[in-house]
Amino acid sequence: MKFKLKHDFFTIENIVLMLAITMCLVWTYQAVVAMSRNWELSERLTAERKALELVKTEVETAELENEYQATAEYQELMARRFLDKEWPGENMVILPENTTEAKEKHKIVSEEVVQKEYSNLEKWMMYLFPSY
Secondary structure (H helix, E strand, O other): OHHHHHHHHOOHHHHHHHHHHHHHHHHHHHHHHHHHHHHHHHHHHHHHHHHHHHHHHHHHHHHHHHHHHOOHHHHHHHHHHHHOOOOOOOOOOOOOOOOHHHHHHHHHHHHHOOOOOOOHHHHHHHHHOOOO
16 A cells, blocks of 8 residues: 555656645635735725825815905904994894794795605606606
8 A cells, every 4th residue: 555655646747736736726825815905905095095085175175264264254244243343334123023924824835835755666657757
């Protein structure tokens, strides 16, 4: 058995074949590891780009707010609101509370414009066949 195993199994062709199979398995494993790492890096890069765009948008918004707050219009509004400042000749008018008739006037109009709720099938039919 030892003789047969040594002379029939461990021939040059079989050893080369085993080395080739081993190298193919190692190469395949390394390729899968590299693809997995590239996928993770690409996902991380995408997330970082989204975060960068968000920060850029926040910076632009802050810059626009700073520009607005530097305008005379904004400063006048803040002076009126917090310091009770007013222009010469300007008078404050205090309006009475709305009556129930005025409040219900808009309720009647909004109740008249109630739209029908369509089922999902009806919505698809209207989308596919506009004359439906």
